[in-house]
Amino acid sequence: MTFTVGLDDYLVQGIHGYFDEEHQNPQPFNVSVRVDLSTTIHEGQLGSTLDYAQLQGAIDAVILDSPPIRLLESMAIKISERIQQSKSVRRILVRIEKPEAPLPHPGGLPYIEYTWNR
Numbered sequence: 001m002t003f004t005v006g007l008d009d010y011l012v013q014g015i016h017g018y019f020d021e022e023h024q025n026p027q028p029f030n031v032s033v034r035v036d037l038s039t040t041i042h043e044g045q046l047g048s049t050l051d052y053a054q055l056q057g058a059i060d061a062v063i064l065d066s067p068p069i070r071l072l073e074s075m076a077i078k079i080s081e082r083i084q085q086s087k088s089v090r091r092i093l094v095r096i097e098k099p100e101a102p103l104p105h106p107g108g109l110p111y112i113e114y115t116w117n118r
Helices: 052-063 070-084
Strands: 005-014 025-036 089-097 109-118
Touching: 005 052, 025 052, 025 070, 052 070, 070 089, 070 109
Parallel strands: none
Antiparallel strands: 005 025, 025 089, 089 109
């Protein structure tokens, strides 16, 4: 039996992006994280699972509290590395959407997805 713990559509403002001008003003990043657990869940024991607040904290630490990151791929890896510290984690999927990414013309939703497996 596998349990998945997740946090979807967490909107965070950050100063990240490939271009230097993206580091001047915050822009939105919409982050979803899904984590498959590998351990047995014990009734009433939060330590046997993964707290949603840990997922939100990993995202905040990377997007809100770190210097500008140029690539979303690097951002996803950093978020994943913070979550990997829990031994109950078997698989992590990080999706980062950047709705205000500089594109040649309007249209589409830029995103990356990163998967990590233990």
